Amino acid sequence: MAAVAAQPVEPGASPPAIEVHRLVKSFGHRTALRGVDLEVAEGEFLTLFGPNGAGKTTLIRCVSSLTRPSAGTVRLRGEDLSKAATSLRRHIGLISHNPLLYGDLTAEENLRFFARMYDLADAQARIDAALQQVGLFARRRDPVRDYSRGMVQRLAIARAILHDPSIMLLDEPYTGLDLQAADMLRSVLQDLAASNRTVILTTHNLEQGLEMCDRAAILHRGKIAWQGVRTGLDLAGMKQIYRDVTRLA
Amino acid sequence: MSYLNKILAIVWKDIVAELRTKEMFSAMFVFSVLVIVIFNFAFDLRVSGERVREVAPGALWVAFAFAGILGLNRAFVMEKDRGCLEGLLLAPVDHTAIYFGKMLSTVLFMLIVEAFMLPVFTAFFGVNLFDLRLVLIIVLGTVGFAGVGTVLSAMTAQTRAREVLLPILLLPVAAPVLIAAVKATSGILDGQAMAEIARWLQLLVAFAVIFPAAAFMTFDFVVKE
Numbered sequence: 001m002a003a004v005a006a007q008p009v010e011p012g013a014s015p016p017a018i019e020v021h022r023l024v025k026s027f028g029h030r031t032a033l034r035g036v037d038l039e040v041a042e043g044e045f046l047t048l049f050g051p052n053g054a055g056k057t058t059l060i061r062c063v064s065s066l067t068r069p070s071a072g073t074v075r076l077r078g079e080d081l082s083k084a085a086t087s088l089r090r091h092i093g094l095i096s097h098n099p100l101l102y103g104d105l106t107a108e109e110n111l112r113f114f115a116r117m118y119d120l121a122d123a124q125a126r127i128d129a130a131l132q133q134v135g136l137f138a139r140r141r142d143p144v145r146d147y148s149r150g151m152v153q154r155l156a157i158a159r160a161i162l163h164d165p166s167i168m169l170l171d172e173p174y175t176g177l178d179l180q181a182a183d184m185l186r187s188v189l190q191d192l193a194a195s196n197r198t199v200i201l202t203t204h205n206l207e208q209g210l211e212m213c214d215r216a217a218i219l220h221r222g223k224i225a226w227q228g229v230r231t232g233l234d235l236a237g238m239k240q241i242y243r244d245v246t247r248l249a
Numbered sequence: 250m251s252y253l254n255k256i257l258a259i260v261w262k263d264i265v266a267e268l269r270t271k272e273m274f275s276a277m278f279v280f281s282v283l284v285i286v287i288f289n290f291a292f293d294l295r296v297s298g299e300r301v302r303e304v305a306p307g308a309l310w311v312a313f314a315f316a317g318i319l320g321l322n323r324a325f326v327m328e329k330d331r332g333c334l335e336g337l338l339l340a341p342v343d344h345t346a347i348y349f350g351k352m353l354s355t356v357l358f359m360l361i362v363e364a365f366m367l368p369v370f371t372a373f374f375g376v377n378l379f380d381l382r383l384v385l386i387i388v389l390g391t392v393g394f395a396g397v398g399t400v401l402s403a404m405t406a407q408t409r410a411r412e413v414l415l416p417i418l419l420l421p422v423a424a425p426v427l428i429a430a431v432k433a434t435s436g437i438l439d440g441q442a443m444a445e446i447a448r449w450l451q452l453l454v455a456f457a458v459i460f461p462a463a464a465f466m467t468f469d470f471v472v473k474e
Contacts, residue, residue: 027474066335067474090341098332100339104266116258117340119251143269159336 015078017042017167017198018063023072025058032058034222035072040215042166043196047209049238050219051246056202057096059219060171063200064094076167090118093165097175099156103145107136107155110144111162118163130158134188150181157188168192170201174208186211206238218245255342259350260357266327267358273323277362281316282369284308289373305374306434310427312366313387314394317359318416321398324351325406334406338472348468352399352461359391376438383437389453390430394423396460404471426456 018040025033032055040046050056061067063074065085074081076088094100101110108127115123131137134154144152153173160168170189174182186208192199193212202219203209210216210230216238217227226245267273288308292301328334328351337347367378398419405414420427429452436446443450 061474064339066338086341086343088341089339092339094335094339096332096335098335100332100336102262102266102327102333103331104269104327105262109262109265113258113262114336114340116261117255117337117342119254119341 014042015075016040017044017077018200019073019075019078020059020063021073021075023059023062023074024070025055025062025067026070032222033062033069033072036219036222036224038217038224038227040198040200042198044215045193045199045201045213047213047216048200048202048219049204049206049209049216049242050202051204054219055222056219057171060094060096060169060200060202064092064169065089066094090163091166093160093163093168094171095153095156095160095168095173096171097173099144099152099159101144101152101155101159104143106141106143107131107147107158108140110155111158114159114162120163126162126164130162133161133191134158135184148181149176150178150184153177153181154184154188157185161188161192166197168197168199170199172203173201174203174205182208206242207235210235210238218242220246252342252346255340255346256350256353259337259347260353263324263327263351263354264357273320273358274362276323277316277319277358278365280319281312281362281366284312284315285366285370285373288312301374302376302438303435305370305376306431306438308374309366309370309378309434310390310431312370313359313363313391314420314423314427316362316366317355317391317394317398318419320355320358320362321395321402321419322412322415324355324399325402326411329406334472344469344472345465347472348399348403348464349461351403352395352464355395355399355402356391359395360388363387363391380437382443383434386430386433386437386450386453389450389457390426390433393426393430393453393456393460396457396464397422397426400464400468400471403468426453426460429453429456 016039020036020038023033023036036059048056058067062069065081077091079088081088105113111127111130112123115127120126128137131140134157136151136154136158144155147155173185177185189212201209213230215227215229218225226241285308292304328337338344371378401418402415405411405418408414429449433446433449433453436449
């Protein structure tokens with residue numbers, strides 16, 4: 001399968017949901033991203049593969065506005081993230097290996113807090129719906145510190161979708177999950193993919209990553225080393241490409 | 250209103266978490282009682298009668314400052330655990346709202362501990378601290394201390410040696426606030442008129458404004474990579 005290059009946006013067409021241009025991020029002498037170029041169309045599901053240390057988390061952090069790039073630009077829905085970060089953050093949902101939840105608060109209190117931070121109208125209805133979607137409604141009044149890892153990750157999903165973001169960033173969301181929790185996460189991801197959200201999922205697990213994506217890319221040594229559409233690509237083919245790219249690049 | 254609502258949401262969240270664990274409050278209270286007890290016995294051996302009044306303000310503010318450092322150390326550690334700070338940074342609000350929310354929580358916790366400490370201090374040192382002017386000094390001193398302490402706490406929470414680093418950075422910077430607070434408290438205990446301690450009060454007001462204003466301008470650079 002041939003790699004696809006990013007296409008320029010035609011005048012009048014809606015801009016890509018995510019547009020990363022020559023993104024560089026250095027931490028002291030170490031450069032994590034070395035000029036990443038990436039476009040994700042609205043409603044597209046992109047899986048970003050890459051070995052440990054490839055720069056996947058740094059890229060997600062730059063796109064989510066948590067990390068300031070050293071050079072280059074990130075545009076979300078056509079707007080420069082560095083100039084409109086506060087308003088653009090309303091459209092971002094992030095699930096990472098950290099749950100971003102307070103252990104001393106209950107599930108309901110956590111979601112109520114984030115509902116206030118996002119100025120959500122009908123907060124209680126959204127909280128109840130999100131908790132029911134991830135199967136935690138019955139445990140909503142338990143402190144999060146009493147939850148298992150799988151339950152915490154499910155609540156992290158509820159937190160991330162509470163404000164109905166159009167862009168979902170999923171950084172290694174399967175990390176540390178047992179089979180049941182991974183199945184639950186997969187089902188929620190399927191719902192996200194079906195609801196026309198733009199999704200970037202990072203993982204080094206090829207099977208999980210290929211499952212739902214429209215397009216796949218490989219980030220290696222801080223650069224997009226390969227990208228291609230999912231159609232016609234099977235697991236064995238992806239494994240071969242991954243091996244070739246990460247060996248040669 | 251939205252900005253204020255988010256500041257209050259952070260304060261609400263800190264209060265709920267603290268009511269559930271009581272970790273910060275109990276540590277601050279017990280530590281400041283210990284400081285006062287130790288000072289009381291130490292001064293008892295060397296300082297007698299009326300001269301206690303001369304050392305009492307210093308002992309009081311050392312207890313407040315140490316308790317404040319404990320509270321500040323916890324303020325952002327709680328946010329760093331489980332990546333909660335990132336959850337806050339992702340919210341569609343100017344990051345300075347996080348600063349003001351955390352600062353208000355710290356001021357609130359410090360003031361509660363200080364309110365409990367005043368009768369304890371009065372009992373041990375035998376000086377009457379129940380004076381409305383002293384309340385004003387304590388509030389201003391606490392706001393100035395927490396104002397600079399909150400931004401330094403956010404900075405040091407991202408380091409491994411945060412418990413050690415915070416007091417090393419905070420105490421020199423907060424020294425003018427502590428000096429002004431001790432001098433103003435001494436003036437009250439010595440029975441001076443308000444006009445006589447006015448310059449120390451002015452200094453406290455200045456720092457209660459300057460420190461949060463400086464933090465307002467720099468906080469975004471502190472919390473983002």
